[in-house]
Amino acid sequence: MKFVDEAFIDVAAGDGGNGCVSFRHEKYKEFGGPNGGDGGRGGHVFAVADASLNTLVDFRFSRRHEAHRGQHGMGSDMFGAAGSDITLKMPVGTIISDAETGDVLWELLTPGETIMIAKGGDGGFGNMRFKSAINRAPRQKTPGWPGERRSLKLELKVLADVGLLGMPNAGKSTLIAAISNARPKIADYPFTTLHPNLGVVRVGPEQSFVVADVPGLIEGAAEGAGLGHQFLRHLQRTRLLLHLVDMAPFDDAVDPVEQARAIALELKKYDRALYEKPRWLVLNKLDMVAPQDRASLVKDFVKRLRYKGPVFEISALTREGLEPLIRAVYQQVRAQQVAEQPPQAEVDPRFAQGDPPA
Template sequence: MKFVDEAFIDVVAGDGGNGCVSFRHEKYKEFGGPDGGDGGRGGHVFAVADPNLNTLVDYRFSRRHEAKRGEHGKGSDMFGAAGSDITLKMPVGTIVTDAETGQVLYELLTPGEVVTIAKGGDGGFGNLRFKSSINRAPRQKTPGWPGEKKNLKLELKVLADVGLLGMPNAGKSTFIAAVSNARPKIADYPFTTLHPNLGVVRVGPEQSFVVADIPGLIEGASEGAGLGHQFLRHLQRTRLLLHVVDMAPFDDSVDPVAQARAIVGELKKYDAELYAKPRWLVLNKLDMVPAEERAARVKDFVKRFKWKGPVFEISALTREGCQPLVQSIYQHVHAQQKALQEPVEVDPRFALGADEEQ
């Protein structure tokens, strides 16, 4: 299935049905009175977060979504039926934005979450509504109210705990395949990853986290070079970034430090908040470095890169060093989740009932 993380759609809720002017016509009932019913409301347009979807491809080719209008009111006190609602299934993590104003309307972050993105119009009043003691035979009615019409932009940001950063061919896909259930395309040429991949890493019973792998970044990505800049949005909801560095490039003239600095620079240009996220350094492909040279090469890289954060030495191909990294990641993610679940202390001055006690 083609991965699509952005789409534009038009949604139109149903118009309300018109009210009816009618009078009771029955034998021996000369003054039967008004019996015109109200019109039915128009159909709503809902959006639901479906955990079984991971792309917006359905909306790339189906742009207009219109609900049914309400039925008109009829005589004999018959009210019009409401128009049928429609429900649009979207992946969890979809952001619904007004395409004209740029205002974010909804974020579907919880599986099964339902929001009303376009409300149907109310039905019009029939003449039965206008009956009063001084107006025994009203001939007034009102038309149905129009339903909402919106031009929307749908943007998908995948929900993952950990995001992988790095140059093309740094070994990100090999790493996610080694530690999770994901099976991305792996080859000995750059840009094998063309769309984000998600993998669930199982640490133990009921202990897991989600890793997101995006296409590799290259220098100039923030200006549109390469593919990775198109998918950096998928890292904005992660709790931790892993900067994967190729320590054994095929070309001896390539400097891993220069490549790592280019990635950091592009990250900072794209989004300051993303740049400020916790970031760990993962030095990959050490199995291709002679054992007697590994320590010196790692020390030289860290010194020239001026890195003071956590450093992990791994080989994604042989899975050497992957397990300690996975355990550290889980502990970090679990600690952040636990911190968010802890109750917030309330200032006694703003506690419920504080004013009455004083």
């Protein structure tokens, strides 16, 4: 299935039905009076967050979405039926903004969350609404109100706790496959990953976190090199970034330190807030380094990079060092989740004991 994380759509709610001018016609009732009913309201357009979806591809080829208009009012005091609503299913994490101004209107962050993105027009009044003591045979009616029409931009930012970052072929796909239920494509050439992959990492009973793997960055991504910055948006909602570094590149001329610096620079160019997120170094492919050379290689790398944060030495292929990494990541994510929870209100001790207030 093609991965699409951006789409433009036009939505139109239904117009309200027109009111009706009608008079009661019945044998032996010479002055039956007005009985024209109101028009029905137009259908609304809703958007719902569907956890089973992970792409906006459905909206790439179906851009126009219209709800039905309301039925016109009728005689015999009959009101028109309301127009049918339509519901658009979107992935969790979709941002809905105005296509013209760019203003963010809504965000779908919770599975099942439903919002109204276009309101149907109200129905018009029939002539029975205008009956009064001095106007016993009104011939007035009002047309239905038009429904809302919007041009919207849909942008998907996946919801993940941890994001994997690194050069192409750094081993991100191998890592997410080793620690989670994700099964991305893995091959020995750059840019194997062409769209984000999500995986759930199980740490223990009721202990898990979600990790996102995005296509690799290269130097010059801000200018469009490689796949550019188009997938970095999916890391903006993460709580922690894991920066994977290939410690055993095939080309001896490649310097892992310079690659790590290039990734940090591209992050800074794209989004300062993303650059300032907690970012841990994960030194991968150490199984390809002689055991007696590992310590000196890692020490030299950290010293030249002038990095002072957590450093993890792993081999995603052999699973060496993954358990300490998973535990540390879970503790960090859990600590941030607790810190983000709103403080609970203090409970009066008398209520806690079941005593009534004074």
